[in-house]
Amino acid sequence: MSLGEILARIPSVRALVVGDICLDRWCYYDPAVAEPSRETGIPRVGVVSAEATPGAGGTIANNLIALGTGRVAVLGAIGQDGFGFELEQALAQRRIEYKLLVASRNIQTFTYTKLLNQDTGVEDVPRCDFINTSPLPGDVENQIIANFNAHFDEFDVIVVADQAETARGGVVTAYLRDLVADVAERYPQKLILADSRTRIDRFRNVIAKPNNEEATAASMRLFGAVDFQRLRSAIGQHPLVVTQADRGVQLIDERGEHLIPCERVPHPVDICGAGDSFAAGLALALRVTGDYPTAIRFGNLVAGITIMKKGTGTAIPEEVLAKAAVAKN
Numbered sequence: 001m002s003l004g005e006i007l008a009r010i011p012s013v014r015a016l017v018v019g020d021i022c023l024d025r026w027c028y029y030d031p032a033v034a035e036p037s038r039e040t041g042i043p044r045v046g047v048v049s050a051e052a053t054p055g056a057g058g059t060i061a062n063n064l065i066a067l068g069t070g071r072v073a074v075l076g077a078i079g080q081d082g083f084g085f086e087l088e089q090a091l092a093q094r095r096i097e098y099k100l101l102v103a104s105r106n107i108q109t110f111t112y113t114k115l116l117n118q119d120t121g122v123e124d125v126p127r128c129d130f131i132n133t134s135p136l137p138g139d140v141e142n143q144i145i146a147n148f149n150a151h152f153d154e155f156d157v158i159v160v161a162d163q164a165e166t167a168r169g170g171v172v173t174a175y176l177r178d179l180v181a182d183v184a185e186r187y188p189q190k191l192i193l194a195d196s197r198t199r200i201d202r203f204r205n206v207i208a209k210p211n212n213e214e215a216t217a218a219s220m221r222l223f224g225a226v227d228f229q230r231l232r233s234a235i236g237q238h239p240l241v242v243t244q245a246d247r248g249v250q251l252i253d254e255r256g257e258h259l260i261p262c263e264r265v266p267h268p269v270d271i272c273g274a275g276d277s278f279a280a281g282l283a284l285a286l287r288v289t290g291d292y293p294t295a296i297r298f299g300n301l302v303a304g305i306t307i308m309k310k311g312t313g314t315a316i317p318e319e320v321l322a323k324a325a326v327a328k329n
Contacts, residue, residue, distance in 0.1 A: 001294065003321065003324050006289060006294075006298060007317045007321070009288045010068045010069055010284050010288065010317075011069070013070055013071075013284055013287055013288070014069075014154060014155045014157070015061075015069050015157040015159065015283070015284070016072075016073050016100075016151070016154075016155040016157070016159070017057045017064070017072070017075070017158075017159045017161055018074070018161070019057045019075075019076055019160050019162050019171050020057055020163035020164050020170055021054065021057045021058045021074045021087070021091075021101065021161070021171075022087075023053075023054065023086055023090070023111040024054070024058075024059075024311070025086075025114065026051045026052075026114050027050045027114065027116065028049045028050070028116050029045045029048065029116070029117065030046050030118045031117060033048075034046060045125060048118060049118075052089070052090050053311065053312060054074075054090050054096065055312065056110070056163035057074060057159070057163065058087070058090075059273045059277070059312045060195075060276045060279055061091070061094075062312065063276060063277045063279075063281070063306070063315065064283075065095055065314075066315060066316050067280065067284060068317055072096050073096065073097035073099075073100055073151075073155070074091065074100065074101060075144065075148060076101055076102070076144070076171045077103075077104065077107060078103050078107075078110075079107050079109040080105040081109055083109035084109040087109055088101070100147045102147065104137060104139070104140045106137045106140070107132050107136070107140065107169075108132060110131060110132065111130040112127060113128040113129065113130070114127050115127065131166060132164075132170075133168060133169045135168045135169070136168075136169065136171065141175060144176065145176065145179060148179060149179070152190075153187075156190065157190070157191045157193070158192045159194075159279060159280070160177075160203070161276075162200075165197050180205075180206065181203065181205045182205075184206050184236075191283060192205075192206045193206065193208075193209055193279060193282070193283045193286075194208050194209065195279050196210065196214070198214070198217070200215065200218050201219075201221055201231065201235070205236040205237075207238045207241065208231075208232075208235050208241065209278075210243075211242065212243065212244050222234055228250070228252045229257065232252045239252060239253040239292055240252040240253075243275060243278060247259065248260050248262040251292055260293055260296045260300075262297075262300035262304065263300070263327055265307060268308065269308050270311060271307050273306060273313065276312065277299075277302050277305075277312075277315065278302060279299070281299035282298070285299065298320075301320050301327075302315045305319050305320065305323055
């Protein structure tokens with residue numbers, strides 16, 4: 001299937017992103033106004049402008065919608081706080097459905113606050129993250145499960161975004177993982193992709209997309225050795241897709257391990273969100289073509305565009321076509 005045919009079919013796809021739907025706050029500070037606090041003597045970071053965008057699973061949703069996906073929705077948990085309001089507004093501006101989000105006053109909205117120097121555009125001071133470290137409240141988890149059960153059948157593609165690196169507090173609980181595994185087994189026609197920073201080995205029956213570091217850590221936890229083929233078997237029958245940065249992507253299936261190279265970008269502008277953009281492209285192209293090498297090359301094309309943009313960039317179909325045309329020449 002040609003690249004044009006893939007892009008032409010994407011508008012017929014309906015996609016759900018479930019898991020940690022975060023808020024990214026890009027805060028630009030002016031170093032010239034960093035005079036010490038009168039009370040404490042600690043220099044302040046004077047933020048003079050800020051922009052809010054969906055992050056984590058929201059970044060995947062951003063990329064899905066930018067590529068022309070017909071319907072994109074997110075399912076997760078947010079706080080009944082200002083950051084939750086900002087996140088809903090940022091999703092709505094991008095035509096991403098957010099009504100399945102569960103809001104609670106007992107949690108705070110998972111938020112990454114990134115502080116960038118106004119003069120250089122560089123993020124050069126520590127980030128301030130708003131995270132949850134207590135178990136997800138039972139009523140919130142129950143409502144997430146209920147929302148998933150009530151609506152998963154409306155979607156062709158389901159992407160699970162397990163972003164939280166804390167042992168507790170993330171949306172993707174053991175209960176939700178078990179439910180996803182059951183749906184994946186009972187509805188093989190649905191494409192279910194999982195991306196997890198620290199727990200990819202706990203997923204079952206899904207297409208797993210770890211990066212090399214995540215897959216290595218998962219293998220060591222399970223087997224005490226790096227064995228991606230055994231990791232694939234432990235997760236299920238689907239191929240395992242392991243991103244290898246600028247080396248490309250390692251595809252592990254029943255026939256062995258195959259490296260699918262990508263175009264090397266010598267001076268990327270910002271690699272933040274590259275894995276999320278690859279996941280979006282991979283999931284869509286897999287749904288449309290059913291062919292892993294083709295889908296991986298499509299995902300690499302998308303990621304190659306987004307890493308040349310500041311922040312968690314996206315790629316539109318015209319950019320994908322243009323990049324592919326340049327690569328041919």
